[in-house]
Amino acid sequence: MTDSTESPDLQRRNGLRRLKEGTYGGLFAACAAITLLTTVAIFVTLLSDAVVFFQEIPISEFLTGTSWSPNPSGGGQAFGVVPLLIGTIVVTITAAFVSLPTGTLTAIYLSEYATSNARSILKPLLEILAGIPTVVYGYFALVYVTPALEATLFPEIGTFNALSASIMVGIMTIPMVSSISEDAMSAVPDELRQAGYGLGATKFEVSTGIVVPASISGIASSYILAVSRAIGETMIVVVAMGAQARMPAVREAAFGVPFINPADVLLESGMTITVAMVQIAGGDLTGGTIPYDSMFALGLALFAVTLVMNVISDIIAERYREEY
């Protein structure tokens, strides 16, 4: 019997190998399903408990109320989300002013300007920044940033204030922006840079006119991530911003448009949606009370804010996308 005349063995294997293949597939699918189920479960819980809350407190009162004091003791209860929303939005925007430009420019430096040696040192260092526990950032804001701001720019700043919290949230999210943006920029094919340099473009022109536009969708996703992280950040804000749900003075700008001076919010203590939730969850409230249920309404509001941000970023990224 010679091998050459024998037909090749193409027999389908039964038994162990097929069983293993099936098991692997099932395992991977199960992991994917867990993520999906958790997301759905969270959303359903938020929604169902929020519905209970909205049966007690009308949704219009929740959305337009300018006072937040969930504790029944001393004075009236009030469940107006506006001051919390203002706190959240101001912290997020201020943090974005810190993290998006710094992170993007850092990414351009790392991807286009840094030598491979500098990059191999700087990238891991930046990623360490992402590993610092947020409570440390919070204390850093309280103990160093606030006194520094008081001594220099804003002598009237409060001990607990939104500005130093926002700055620290911004710094915390720089590595997200720089790391993901840098990955996107490094993925731009070198041929495009060569084409630019061949036409007599400077490094700056190649970076800003070719590399950044070509990697804009990656840069936008880094922004989405950083901003979502800033919206949800709790610990820094609890420690450095105090926990007073204050409604800033609403002034009137031209044509009677209501307007809030950001300085009124930034230099004073305040509360974000996340902090309000922590306060309720950390208190000794029992289930089934209105304050307890309000947590879920707040969660839903936070979810809505994040969703809106994501959609806006997606639209912007789509508009400036340059596929290579």
Add this chain to the structure above:
Amino acid sequence: MSNTSSDTTGDESLITTEVETGSTQRTPARTAVAARDLNVYYGDEQAIDDVTIEIPEKRVTALIGPSGCGKSTFLRCINRMNDMIEVCRVEGDVEFGGKNVYDDDVDPVALRRKIGMVFQKPNPFPKSIRDNVAYGLKIQGYDGDVDERVEESLKAAALYEEVKDQLDSSGLDLSGGQQQRLCIARAIAPDPEVVLMDEPTSALDPVAASKIEDLIDDLAEQYTVIIVTHNMQQAARISDRTAVFLTGGRLVEYDDTPKIFEDPEEQRVEDYITGKFG
């Protein structure tokens, strides 16, 4: 130099070229680009070994040779694209318009604005066709009518008729051959003096490649074209002068193209051209 023909002046030999290639209206050319005693190293490895060459203005000069012979490296010395490779070291002179481009007072950015480059793989920017061609004009602060110059460049690159109705669509929507002609349009839009081409047809199908070849012939009316190619038939078809690089970055023979292909001085060149090695 290892051969005598490369030392003859460009002028004399080009007169013969005119007769042989049938291009009747060409006057003897001045030297556009010259290298003198050029040595290039990548770290410890020598990529160009003592090359001296004079490349005539408004002619097509082909650089041929086996892989790794240094022809692309030589091309990239002319517009200092090698500057971006950290380990690359250049000794000797590369003259452009009589000026050594490696002098301390030469800005490589300014140099590259005078010397266009077309690469092996078509590399249009992920921008519209119009913005691709206008890119060089934009960064160089062109003060004329940009749209008009874009149209002229696309016409010169024999692409205008195919894309005139879709100037705002992405350059990447074009076929490979069209993309390469777009890159040529982009390179010539700022009106450089020299156009360097690094194997511009090697990633294209034969039909697209032959369109580029026709185009190169037209370009030489206005520009000095220096083309690196792996394809010896292509060098024979389109170039006026041919430089043969062989292993080790040595320029072995440099002469009029018909002479190189019909009666080379060097046995090694003949062996290479007839396919005995390389």
